[in-house]
Amino acid sequence: MAKLELINLNKTYDPKTIPVKDLSLTVADNEFLTLVGPSGCGKSTILRLISGLEQPTRGEVRIGDQPVTNVGAGDRNIAMVFQSYALYPHMNVFDNMASSLKLRKINTSEIKQRVEDTAKLLGLEKLLDRKPGKLSGGQRQRVALGRALVRNPDVFLLDEPLSNLDALLREQVRADLKQIFAKQNAPVVYVTHDQVEAMTLSSRVAVLNDGILQQLDAPPNIYAHPANRFVAGFIGSPQMNLFTLNCEGDRALLGDVKIPLPGGFAPPPEIDLGIRPEHVSIASSSDHAAESTGETNNSVKVQGRIFLVENLGMSNLLSVNVQGANNSEHIIRALLPVEQTWDGEEITLSLAIDKLHWFHAQTGEAIGSV
Ligand SMILES: Nc1ncnc2c1ncn2[C@@H]1O[C@H](COP(=O)(O)OP(=O)(O)O)[C@@H](O)[C@H]1O
Ligand SMILES: [Mg+2]
Structure with missing residues (x-):
């Protein structure tokens, strides 16, 4: 499997909006890295640059040592999970999970096997015939996750995937996510504005403010040794x-x-x-x-x-x-x-x-x- 590298990545929308400034970091192939920071600090923009939905103003994205900056989003083997889940309402759970595999013309028996294995991992095996409208928020979130996992992507990108869940369910799914991704051999970049999620899920946390990386380290080090006053105030509840x-x-x-x-x-x-x-x-x-x-x-x-x-x-x-x-x-x-x-x-x-x-x-x- 392949590591993900961001090299001097910059994105400028206009001279006043520079959501990504000189970002360089590497995510190892078995690593769960979280981007955390206040709303508007550039987290989603970074994911869009990695996925190819947007082009950087400067800098480079590499997957497994290969530059992909000029590779279209459809040709990067990246799976993305959004806060909104983005499920097809007219398709049942099986078809939602299988849709990307069908597009890639994978044969029917392999699709069935992969969807069933993933559904089992997520506790969705009894819901494969249901449409999203008949699922709870937590179940929909699992289907969205399943659709990403089933693809065996080179990179996982998750953008605030738990934000629509109530507090209790969020805690539960957070623990599940940690176990599920421990078994994956692809870099995970997880975005949240919630510092508890960042601290509990990640092998390393990147704290961002105003488009600038403030600190990148393992959660206990960030907590014990914040690099600056912003990180000190942002990480930890009740606040320092x-x-x-x-x-x-x-x-x-x-x-x-x-x-x-x-x-x-x-x-x-x-x-x-x-x-x-x-x-x-x-x-x-x-x-x-x-x-x-x-x-x-x-x-x-x-x-x-x-x-x-x-x-x-x-x-x-x-x-x-x-x-x-x-x-x-x-x-x-x-x-x-x-x-x-x-x-x-x-x-x-x-x-x-x-x-x-x-x-x-x-x-x-x-x-x-x-
Ligand atoms: N397409 C766009 N055009 C202009 N400005 C944008 C666009 N997308 C995002 N922005 C701005 O870039 C900044 C970062 O946005 P975003 O990456 O969505 O932040 P986050 O995900 O951390 O909340 C914000 O100020 C936002 O308003
Ligand atoms: Mg965002």
């Missing part, structure tokens, strides 16, 4: 706490609290600090001795006032006001196990120093290693 602080020497100032900056760079006048809500805790009473300095060896203590508690089932999300510079206020959100209790609204938060993320206030690029 992020704020801009003034610096004084080798400390950043959060109100009266001085937080040590990472070493190895000249402290700027301002810096952005990030910490995920699950790395913020309530300081225990034995920590109170450290409150006067605001800092112990491995954590920073910050006084605050709780103004909102959201129960998420297995955890509570606390929103806490803390004092910033010049009478300003910051909101820090803390994710606590639901069993944890606290006394009153005035609390001391503990921020784990080794879990702090630092970003250039101007460029947003990550500073130091966390």
Whole structure:
């Protein structure tokens, strides 16, 4: 099977709309790569460039070391699954799944075999005679997937295929997708705006914003080491706490609290600090001795006032006001196990120093290693 390569790919619609800027990446033949980013960042455009439905302004698409940029969409052996499913309403499930094989003049007995095998994989074997109008959303989605799988394509492209499913079904199908594609030997490029889908399904995730690749890495690395402030804020739910602080020497100032900056760079006048809500805790009473300095060896203590508690089932999300510079206020959100209790609204938060993320206030690029 063949890898997929995008080399300096660019697409410009007009000088103001450049949905793909200098994109280079390789998807291995057994890899599940997800493109994730906010709506309008260029994800679908990238899939259309790979499939041949659109031509790049510059750059190249290669499948298995062969340039395909000048090969028409019909002659690239690529299967695409859309959010809308795009099933033929007048055909039953069997014929929907068989349609591309018939076009390729594959013999009838092989078509039957391939459709039946794929239907079994997807739990559709009892529905082969039904028309799409008599199927649930989840079943239609499986038929659309089946139509792609049955082809044995060189590349799979999936554009937000779960977006039309309700939350419970989405979770179920997400798990099925992971198992089904683990058995395929073709590159998969999966598009979603949902970071949970991206993190759970993929071997690697490409985070995009404004047509530009922000970071490409395995999900745990993206989560632990976001390359910039955009990725830090986009990946992770509840979202990372992020704020801009003034610096004084080798400390950043959060109100009266001085937080040590990472070493190895000249402290700027301002810096952005990030910490995920699950790395913020309530300081225990034995920590109170450290409150006067605001800092112990491995954590920073910050006084605050709780103004909102959201129960998420297995955890509570606390929103806490803390004092910033010049009478300003910051909101820090803390994710606590639901069993944890606290006394009153005035609390001391503990921020784990080794879990702090630092970003250039101007460029947003990550500073130091966390
Ligand atoms: N055919 C087109 N002509 C002009 N602009 C387009 C066209 N298709 C998409 N765009 C624009 O390109 C940008 C990226 O679109 P798209 O790739 O669909 O984003 P996504 O799939 O990430 O939501 C958007 O600003 C969109 O409005
Ligand atoms: Mg899209």
